[in-house]
Amino acid sequence: MSPIRLAIIGLGKIARDQHLPAIAATPGIELAAIASRNATLDGVPHFPTIEALLASSQAIDAVALCTPPQGRHAQAAAALEAGKHVLLEKPPGATVSELAPLIEVARRSGRTLFTTWHSRFAPAVEPARAFLAQHAIRSVTIEWKEDVRVWHPGQEWIWEPGGLGVFDPAINALSILTCILPRPVFVTGAHLAFPANRAAPVRAEVDLTDTAGVPIRAELDFLQTGPQTWDIRVETDGGSLTLSSGGAKLFHDGAPLIDEKEAEYAGIYRHFVDLIANGRSDVDATPLALVADAFLIGRRSVVEPFEY
Numbered sequence: 001m002s003p004i005r006l007a008i009i010g011l012g013k014i015a016r017d018q019h020l021p022a023i024a025a026t027p028g029i030e031l032a033a034i035a036s037r038n039a040t041l042d043g044v045p046h047f048p049t050i051e052a053l054l055a056s057s058q059a060i061d062a063v064a065l066c067t068p069p070q071g072r073h074a075q076a077a078a079a080l081e082a083g084k085h086v087l088l089e090k091p092p093g094a095t096v097s098e099l100a101p102l103i104e105v106a107r108r109s110g111r112t113l114f115t116t117w118h119s120r121f122a123p124a125v126e127p128a129r130a131f132l133a134q135h136a137i138r139s140v141t142i143e144w145k146e147d148v149r150v151w152h153p154g155q156e157w158i159w160e161p162g163g164l165g166v167f168d169p170a171i172n173a174l175s176i177l178t179c180i181l182p183r184p185v186f187v188t189g190a191h192l193a194f195p196a197n198r199a200a201p202v203r204a205e206v207d208l209t210d211t212a213g214v215p216i217r218a219e220l221d222f223l224q225t226g227p228q229t230w231d232i233r234v235e236t237d238g239g240s241l242t243l244s245s246g247g248a249k250l251f252h253d254g255a256p257l258i259d260e261k262e263a264e265y266a267g268i269y270r271h272f273v274d275l276i277a278n279g280r281s282d283v284d285a286t287p288l289a290l291v292a293d294a295f296l297i298g299r300r301s302v303v304e305p306f307e308y
């Protein structure tokens with residue numbers, strides 16, 4: 001079979017850091033075009049927008065949407081209507097409800113829609129899921145604390161409605177949580193701190209539980225200086241399990257079980273190729289629904305303005 005001809009839409013940080021190398025390393029898929037308003041890549045056909053790309057004679061089979069979430073729905077709908085397979089960066093959109101029409105078009109057109117959650121491909125996730133399936137869970141603590149100035153320099157879209165603020169990274173923790181726990185979880189309370197000049201939170205605490213009543217607490221901070229923390233700690237009847245560094249490391253009662261170099265995006269592209277080959281989609285909005293619920297139910301406070 002000839003390789004899937006893929007276009008990247010939005011050649012920004014994540015597209016350059018992760019998508020380009022993963023595409024180059026994945027059999028069965030190749031980079032055929034870029035659609036980005038400003039950014040270009042030597043030797044690769046360039047279009048300023050996805051609309052210009054789809055209206056052109058450039059042959060592509062699929063698109064990877066690496067733009068900010070606020071504009072994704074229109075781009076994904078246009079691509080699916082044009083008969084292209086669609087890979088969505090996380091979060092899959094700016095709202096939960098915008099996914100239903102995309103699922104419908106993908107089904108009607110027989111194309112693949114893939115809502116990626118890159119953290120679910122981290123090496124600690126599957127061993128943690130298998131461990132937790134065998135043990136009684138007593139509590140879960142999430143600490144997701146990073147410095148927005150280091151990891152998202154100058155990204156104004158992250159502070160706009162739909163940009164999620166501190167939940168842009170923290171949704172990765174929720175994507176892991178909803179993958180490793182054996183039962184569905186739901187939000188019971190939240191507190192969100194909004195900078196006076198911004199439309200998205202800079203800090204948050206979220207309380208969740210599951211159908212067995214397990215207490216789950218998430219503490220999120222976008223202004224963490226010094227050591228950065230992307231940890232999920234689960235207390236069980238079989239000891240304490242800690243996924244650390246966003247799921248790159250796994251500890252049991254403090255002893256290291258896994259410490260691997262991340263290969264999340266290689267897993268994403270292998271899965272995308274497989275989904276297309278088998279005519280399937282993989283759509284899960286659960287982590288985004290939890291964020292939406294935290295916004296729905298959360299008490300809000302206004303804190304000092306944020307500037308980069």
Ligand code: NAP
Nearest residue numbers: 010011012013014036037038039066067068069089090091
């Ligand atoms: P980014 O560096 O800002 O890149 C997004 C690119 O999209 C921009 O460079 C821009 O390229 C294009 N774009 C199109 N419309 C835009 C608009 N209205 N505002 C800003 N840019 C626009 O963002 P990113 O960090 O790559 O994040 C993109 C998506 O990937 C987000 O959903 C994010 O959550 C996800 N993600 C990011 C990371 C990370 O570590 N950064 C990790 C995993 C997932 P042109 O100017 O050329 O159009």
